[in-house]
Every structure is written in C-alpha cells, then in structure tokens.
Amino acid sequence: QKEVEQNSGPLSVPEGAIASLNCTYSDRGSQSFFWYRQYSGKSPELIMFIYSNGDKEDGRFTAQLNKASQYVSLLIRDSQPSDSATYLCAVNEESSTLGRLYFGRGTQLTVWP
Amino acid sequence: DAMVIQNPRYQVTQFGKPVTLSCSQTLNHNVMYWYQQKSSQAPKLLFHYYDKDFNNEADTPDNFQSRRPNTSFCFLDIRSPGLGDAAMYLCATSFTGGNQPQHFGDGTRLSIL
Numbered sequence: 107q108k109e110v111e112q113n114s115g116p117l118s119v120p121e122g123a124i125a126s127l128n129c130t131y132s133d134r135g136s137q138s139f140f141w142y143r144q145y146s147g148k149s150p151e152l153i154m155f156i157y158s159n160g161d162k163e164d165g166r167f168t169a170q171l172n173k174a175s176q177y178v179s180l181l182i183r184d185s186q187p188s189d190s191a192t193y194l195c196a197v198n199e200e201s202s203t204l205g206r207l208y209f210g211r212g213t214q215l216t217v218w219p
Numbered sequence: 220d221a222m223v224i225q226n227p228r229y230q231v232t233q234f235g236k237p238v239t240l241s242c243s244q245t246l247n248h249n250v251m252y253w254y255q256q257k258s259s260q261a262p263k264l265l266f267h268y269y270d271k272d273f274n275n276e277a278d279t280p281d282n283f284q285s286r287r288p289n290t291s292f293c294f295l296d297i298r299s300p301g302l303g304d305a306a307m308y309l310c311a312t313s314f315t316g317g318n319q320p321q322h323f324g325d326g327t328r329l330s331i332l
Contacts (some may be wrong), residue, residue, distance in 0.1 A: 110261075136317040147310055149326040157270065157318060194261065204250055204269055205316030208330060209261035 108133045110197050112210035118206050119217055125182040127193050132176070135200030139171055139178045142194040144212065150194055154180060185217040222246070222330055223324035225310050231330045232300055236279040239294040240327045242310030249307045251293040253285060256326075267323040268293065269316060280304075297329075 119125045127141075136156050142150035156169040156178065158164045168181040171189040178197075182189055192212040198204040223244045227297040232238040242251065250269050254262035266285040267274050273285070280299040297304060307328050 119274070138320075139322055146327075148330065149323040152320050152322060155320050179288060191298075196321075203316055204267050205313050205319055206264060206267070207321060210257065211261045 108199060108208050110195055110208045110210040112193075112195050113121060113212045114211075114213070115164075116187045116214040116216060119185050119215070121185060121187060121217055121219050123185050124218075125189065125215055125217070127180040127182075127195075127215065129178045129180075129195030129197075129210055130176055131195075131197040131208070132180070132210070133197060133200055134173075134176060136197045137200065138198040139169070140179045140189075140196040140207070142196060143189075144192045144194055146191075180213075185215075187217050187219055190216050223312055223322055225308075225324035225327050227249050227327060228325060228328070229328045231332060233332050234302065235299045237289060238297050238300055238329065240269060240297075240308050240310075240329070242293045242295075242324055244310075244312045244324075245291070246314075246322065248289065248312035248314050248322075249290075250319075252291070252311040252313070253269055253295050253312055254311065255304075256307045256309055257305075265295070267316075282312040298327070300331050305329055316323050 137165040141154040144150045154169040168177045191200040194212045228267045252267040256262045284296045287293045310324045313319045
C-alpha cells in the first residue's frame with residue numbers, strides 16, 4: 107500500500123510569517139507531485155506541481171522536492187488569513203498511465219491576523 | 220472559462236434509494252476520475268476512465284457504478300446508498316493522465332436520510 111504522510115497539524119502561523127508544510131511518500135518511483143488547497147466544505151484546488159528535484163516558485167508559494175529523501179514541501183511566504191485551509195499533498199503512482207494519485211490526509215493551516 | 224462542473228452541489232437521498240451524480244467538463248480532457256472524500260480524510264479514488272476505457276478500483280463498493288457516455292460527461296450511480304456513503308463526491312479530469320495534474324469540480328455533498 108503506497109502511502110503519503112503529512113504533518114498532522116493543525117499549523118498556526120501569524121499573518122506575514124512563512125508557513126512550511128511537509129510531505130513524505132513511500133513510492134520511490136513517483137515522478138510527479140502536487141499540492142492542493144482545500145477550503146472547508148469545498149473541493150481541492152491545484153496550487154503547485156513539481157516534477158524535478160529542487161525548488162519551484164510561483165508567487166508566494168515555493169514547492170521543494172527531494173526524491174532521494176522521498177520528501178516534498180510547500181512554503182507559503184507572507185501568509186495571509188485567506189491562506190487558511192487544508193493543504194493536500196498528492197503523489198502519482200509510478201506504474202499508473204492513467205495518473206492515479208495518492209493523497210495525504212492534509213495539513214490544516216490557520217493564519218491569524 | 221473551461222471547467223469541470225458537478226451537479227447537483229448538494230444531494231439528499233433516502234437510505235437505499237438510488238442516486239445519480241453528474242460531472243461535465245469543457246477542458247476536452249481524456250481522463251475523468253471520481254473520488255469519495257469523507258470529513259478529515261484524503262480523497263479516495265473510486266473509478267477512472269481514459270476515454271471510454273473504464274478502470275474500477277479494487278476496493279470500490281459494488282453498489283457504486285459509473286458511466287461515461289461521451290468525452291464531456293461522466294456519471295456516478297449509487298444503487299442502494301447506505302449511511303456510510305454520505306460524503307463529498309469529487310469529479311476530476313486530466314489531459315492524458317500520467318504526470319498531468321488533475322483538476323477538480325466543486326463536488327457534490329451527498330447526505331443520506
């Protein structure tokens with residue numbers, strides 16, 4: 107059973123701080139990694155994806171990938187109250203041509219003013 | 220805007236009464252997915268299609284079925300809903316599967332009386 111583990115949270119940071127969300131995965135052959143944001147009662151929204159080792163930046167978001175350590179993280183700079191949500195890490199299954207994803211249970215982030 | 224549309228947003232049905240949830244997409248994506256998500260849990264994949272090629276997850280309950288009559292539409296049928304089937308049902312699409320990101324609709328919240 108392939109697993110995706112996220113720090114359980116909840117994570118609480120003040121407005122303007124950096125929020126760091128972490129994820130480890132068990133499928134060593136996984137090639138693509140996704141971060142979704144999910145507001146309470148809403149559906150997941152794709153915010154970042156990363157395929158190669160290193161950092162990928164998009165605005166206030168930075169995804170970091172280390173395949174050797176089977177670790178992917180999401181940094182949110184200058185956190186805003188509107189960033190308060192659950193963040194889901196998703197990892198693809200190596201052998202799946204149909205793009206089967208394994209999701210973590212999510213980390214709940216609260217940004218307080 | 221191209222998007223994934225789920226109907227209805229909220230569905231209430233009686234124990235054992237069949238229900239159908241629908242999903243349509245204007246993204247012209249080849250792959251469509253159905254997920255079940257219960258509170259504070261990761262989305263759980265039920266089915267996926269590449270065009271009309273159907274893939275059923277091994278642990279999807281037998282009273283769940285799916286249809287994809289054309290590229291744009293996909294349906295989830297629950298033949299005899301039980302109380303344990305109350306959940307958010309999420310439809311997602313991906314251009315070709317593999318490493319491509321999945322894009323979610325707004326979901327259908329199913330309640331069982």
